[in-house]
Amino acid sequence: MVIHKKNSARGKSPRKLAPDPRAYSRLVVDGVKQSPSRAMLRAVGFKDEDFLRPQIGIASTWADLTPCNMHISQLARDAAAGADAAGGKSVLFNTITVSDGISMGSPGMRYSLVSREIIADSIETVAGAEGFDGLVAIGGCDKNMPGCAMAIARLNRPAVFVYGGTILPGAGRRDIVSVFEAVGGHAAGRISDAQLLEVERTAIPGPGSCGGMYTANTMASAIEALGLSLPGSSAQDAVGQPKHDDCRRAGAAVVQLLRQGIRPSDILTRHAFENAITTVIALGGSTNAVLHLLAIAQAARVRLKLDDFTRIGRRVPVLADLRPSGYYLMSELVAIGGIQPLMRRLLDAGLLHGECLTVTGNTMAQNLQGVADYPASQDIVRDIANPIKKDSHLVVLYGNVAPEGAVAKITGKEGLRFSGPARVYDGEEAATAAILGDHVRPGDVIVIRYEGPKGGPGMREMLSPTGALTGRGLGSQVALITDGRFSGGSHGFVVGHVCPEAAIGGPLALLRNGDRITIDAQRRRIEVDLSAAELKRRRAAWKPPRPYATHGVLAKYARVVSSASQGAVTDVTDANSTIS
Numbered sequence: 001m002v003i004h005k006k007n008s009a010r011g012k013s014p015r016k017l018a019p020d021p022r023a024y025s026r027l028v029v030d031g032v033k034q035s036p037s038r039a040m041l042r043a044v045g046f047k048d049e050d051f052l053r054p055q056i057g058i059a060s061t062w063a064d065l066t067p068c069n070m071h072i073s074q075l076a077r078d079a080a081a082g083a084d085a086a087g088g089k090s091v092l093f094n095t096i097t098v099s100d101g102i103s104m105g106s107p108g109m110r111y112s113l114v115s116r117e118i119i120a121d122s123i124e125t126v127a128g129a130e131g132f133d134g135l136v137a138i139g140g141c142d143k144n145m146p147g148c149a150m151a152i153a154r155l156n157r158p159a160v161f162v163y164g165g166t167i168l169p170g171a172g173r174r175d176i177v178s179v180f181e182a183v184g185g186h187a188a189g190r191i192s193d194a195q196l197l198e199v200e201r202t203a204i205p206g207p208g209s210c211g212g213m214y215t216a217n218t219m220a221s222a223i224e225a226l227g228l229s230l231p232g233s234s235a236q237d238a239v240g241q242p243k244h245d246d247c248r249r250a251g252a253a254v255v256q257l258l259r260q261g262i263r264p265s266d267i268l269t270r271h272a273f274e275n276a277i278t279t280v281i282a283l284g285g286s287t288n289a290v291l292h293l294l295a296i297a298q299a300a301r302v303r304l305k306l307d308d309f310t311r312i313g314r315r316v317p318v319l320a321d322l323r324p325s326g327y328y329l330m331s332e333l334v335a336i337g338g339i340q341p342l343m344r345r346l347l348d349a350g351l352l353h354g355e356c357l358t359v360t361g362n363t364m365a366q367n368l369q370g371v372a373d374y375p376a377s378q379d380i381v382r383d384i385a386n387p388i389k390k391d392s393h394l395v396v397l398y399g400n401v402a403p404e405g406a407v408a409k410i411t412g413k414e415g416l417r418f419s420g421p422a423r424v425y426d427g428e429e430a431a432t433a434a435i436l437g438d439h440v441r442p443g444d445v446i447v448i449r450y451e452g453p454k455g456g457p458g459m460r461e462m463l464s465p466t467g468a469l470t471g472r473g474l475g476s477q478v479a480l481i482t483d484g485r486f487s488g489g490s491h492g493f494v495v496g497h498v499c500p501e502a503a504i505g506g507p508l509a510l511l512r513n514g515d516r517i518t519i520d521a522q523r524r525r526i527e528v529d530l531s532a533a534e535l536k537r538r539r540a541a542w543k544p545p546r547p548y549a550t551h552g553v554l555a556k557y558a559r560v561v562s563s564a565s566q567g568a569v570t571d572v573t574d575a576n577s578t579i580s
Helices: 032-043 048-052 072-085 107-130 144-155 176-187 193-202 215-226 241-260 270-283 288-300 306-313 330-335 340-348 364-368 428-436 463-471 532-541 552-560
Strands: 055-060 089-094 134-139 159-163 394-397 405-409 417-426 445-449 479-482 493-499 516-520 525-528
Touching (some): 072 089, 072 134, 159 215, 176 463, 270 288, 306 405, 417 428, 428 463, 445 516, 463 479
Parallel strands (some): 055 134, 479 493
Antiparallel strands (some): 405 493
């Protein structure tokens, strides 16, 4: 927004100029010089009057390769219709998506976190090149949602994010995690071939993101709490009229934001990120929220650190009984009102910053003012006075295993302390084979290393080993630590994001079978019973492994990616440029 400087001679106060809704598109389509640009756009459907309208880019993550995104092509058209009806000119384009659920447990999973960066880069690139004045970004899977939000933050043009919606449950309330755990049950002999096939055939009934409070639903909720989505967008089924209506409203909302001159930098403040962290904790959300919120904050040039999750987590309770550690599915939360009543409770308890601006043009408090509470009969969301856990389940740990931090998901059901001998594996495949082959024993601390951002590369999720552990009945009897990540569907005594990672000589690289490791969630410590001198001796003898990739996107990513404690980003902003 352009602001006049104060006229000291006349003593006038600064006066805001009306925002220019076509600040970017006019540079592309106005004047004789840009006649070639207009000629190109006429071929894709522009008419004379369209050149006088603000251009709204509609970033679609549609693809037939995953149920999370298979329906987004129509949602993108709905958003485009909403923008056009409000006086804008929509231009629809696609970015990529990959499927974590399909690539999980395979080498392809190395590309998952990489895709977040590619998605952010591609949306920024298209919007910047084409001169879009505003943006609607529609995501439906783990990495394209934070990727969209990162691009929105970088571009700093009026924008709204739309969530594609959650999947409906399969037969017997099954979801994708049911299949991963059935694999472990099959290995333990508790499930037959026919039973496993039946689970496989019935768990995923149609469009939408994975059905628990896994990473997709966690990040959708976090982005709404940031103020980047319209109220209610994060808690809707993928199929049904409400989601189509949400998309149309989003298209119209961007045009209104242009007229008001409201940009993402007005919304993405430090307090907004605190609101997102608070909401994620109350919902019992995925550890991936830590990684992605750090990355979005980096893109928005807002200072956010691992220790902020600890500070906020000391006063925010876990309230929602949602999978994977709880009972209910996201669609069941949608049926009782979604996350808006929960956010209203948090606001009333003084746990949310109500003054934060949102894409409605109103504050968070104004958006929540008329929200009714949940039905009295529901038991999905607890009262704040009767929480599932009185403080956060996202526990940041430090110690001689993780000098720069690690992130645990401790709901309390797993216990608060675990100590046992290390069983060390170089890579996910070796660990999963050992679990399925009955080589892991109760009391073990499984160590999966060389899976960090650089070492993986790509920081793969460990749903295959955690699913196998649960299926074999070991989920509550062992701990698992890694420099990789965990799917939002993982549960048990699990610690990820161990920094520094093994590939750069972090302590995880120095561990050996039998070393005694202690994880203490109350003290927030993760330590191995070795002296500093012994760790130094082992480090001197350590040699880095050969890189997994020496060319292509994985090698490029490994060269430039930051640590998990910084969000595993490839666009590292100078700290001096922080604006909030």
